[in-house]
Amino acid sequence: MGFVRAAAEIARALDFDVVIAGSVAQALARIRETAFDVALVDLSLPDGSGLELLEHVDLGGRTQVILITGNPTVESALKAMHLPIVDYVVKPMQVARFRQLLQAAAPRLPAPEPALGDPWHGIAGPSAAMDAVRQQVRRVAPTDASVFIEGESGVGKELVAAAIHAESGRKGAFVAINCGAVPADLLTSQLFGHERGSFTGAASRHVGLFEQAEGGTLFLDELSEMPVHLQVHLLRALETRQIRRVGGSEDIAVDVRIVSATNRPHVDAIDSGRLREDLYYRLAEFPMALPPLRDRPADILPIANLFLKRLNDRYGTRRVLTREGADLLQRYRWPGNIRELKNIIQRAYILAESDRVTPSLPVDDMRPVAETASTITFVVGTPMHEIERRMLFKTLAYFDNNKAKAAQVLGITTKTIYNRLSSYKAASLPPEDALGAGDVDAEASNGNHA
Structure with a gap:
């Protein structure tokens, strides 16, 4: 274990975290638990060869491998292997060489992900679309403009509304309500409050959300779920900046900023009669759209x-x-x-x-996997003859129409390829876009002379 201890000390000195396994079995267990940047693998382990480990275990693609051997003549053999081997070290430990290998491997390691702290007001995502959203929030927050947010369920509309309030400088509270989650007969009381005895069960005065949000921001989520008759009362409150409790006789002045949201396009909500058009234009002084993920x-x-x-x-x-x-x-x-x-x-x-x-x-x-020059995807249920046809044309395209190479890779004869091309032509089956019809005609003709 002298070699292992020395290697571990050198690696730790270079700021590597070190995990030690004494056998192939232990290494397999470690690999299943942890993703490694560099693997130092001994060719001779108690329960097998380190090469077996490399040949049968996917190290994750990013792992760089340094082999340990007691035989200095293995270099040429290692170079002939198509394995992700960076280099090798020979026992006993050559400190300077091992340190040099680790230092050389470090620049090839993937850059660590930037520290992920809590994003700005919880609005996460580095995309240009979310940068634009954050910029809009910064611009509109200090104003008194009413904001109308459109976006599918789960995109973070309430986070944006809360960010607008936080950046606004308003001293009052941020108060939110989901208009679709409150029974219609209670929503009026929730928003505007009620006086004692105004209806059955009103045993005491209730201060509504408008008053609770005094000097702050009221967020009306899923606005298009609000009953249309109540939208009339909401519009009046916004225009007069006054509310009246249910059962009350006096108007109460309120200083409340409104941010509202809907999970459906406002045009659809208006056309279907779920949202009053005049209310929309009163609330959408600054419209925003949050893109789906x-x-x-x-x-x-x-x-x-x-x-x-x-x-x-x-x-x-x-x-x-x-x-x-x-x-x-x-x-x-x-x-x-x-x-x-x-x-x-x-x-x-x-x-x-x-x-x-x-x-x-x-x-x-699931989205289908994107095809590349070297990959091909099929929907479950695709007929075998169609799979074979597409596979043939894809392989020919990949090898620049080299039929000998394509035949070798596909495990068939060149004559079989010519015969398939002829049959596709006879059946008027379209070739893949990667190869023009002219290619098929010419090669099929050549096949007939073979």
Whole structure:
């Protein structure tokens, strides 16, 4: 263990966190628990070869490998292997060389993610779209303009409303109500208050939300769910800056800024009769639109990591998203937006059996994997003949129409490729976009002469 201790001390001195495994089995367990930047692997371990570990375990793509060997003649053999090997060191420990290898590996490591503190007023996401939202909040907050926010459920409309209040300098409270969550017969009393005895059960005076928000901001969420007859009373209160409690006889002056929101386009709400047009224009002195999460993919992973960091901080853990998990998050359509992302991350964190977190997501809302020059995707249920046809044309395109190379990779003969091209031509099956029809005709003709 002298070599191991020396290597660990050198690595720690260079600010590496060190995990030690004494066998292939132990290493497998460690790899399942932790993502590594550099792996120092001995070719000779008690229960097998370190090469077996590299050949059978996905180290995550980012891991750089330094092999340990007692045989200085293995260099040429190692270079012939298609493994992610940075270099090798020979026993006994050569301190200067090992330190040099680690120092050389460090610049190739992925840059650490920036520290994820709480975002500005909770409005998270580095995308240009969210930068624009934050800029709008900064601009409108110091004014008295009424703000109308449109956006799907879960995009963070209340966070934006609270940020507007926080940046406004208003001394009163931020008061929020979901107009769709309060029964219609109680909503008037909730907003404007009521006097004692004004209706059955009104045993005492109730101060409504307008008065509670005096000098502050009242956030009316899901405004289009408010009964239309009540919208008339709301419009009058906004125009006169006065309210009257239910059962009351006096008007009460109020100084309240209104921020309202809806999860449906205002045009649809107006056309369907759910939102009065005159009320909309009174409330939308400064309209804002919050884009859904699926339209700003650059925000998905940073926000997911933010939620994961909060859980790690709360429970004293160091869990990270796996590459597979990150890919799933990027492909998901997020119908529930940020609220759904938060729930998904929390569930994955709770169910994780190690420090590597892979969320489980509904397949029906997955985007298809984007194809590249070297990849191809199929929808479940695609007929086999169509899969074979697309695979053939994709492979030919990848190898610049080199049929010998394509045949070798596909495990078929060149003659088979020519025969397939001829059959596609005879059946008038369209070629893939990557190869023109002329290519198919010419090659099929050549195949007929083979």
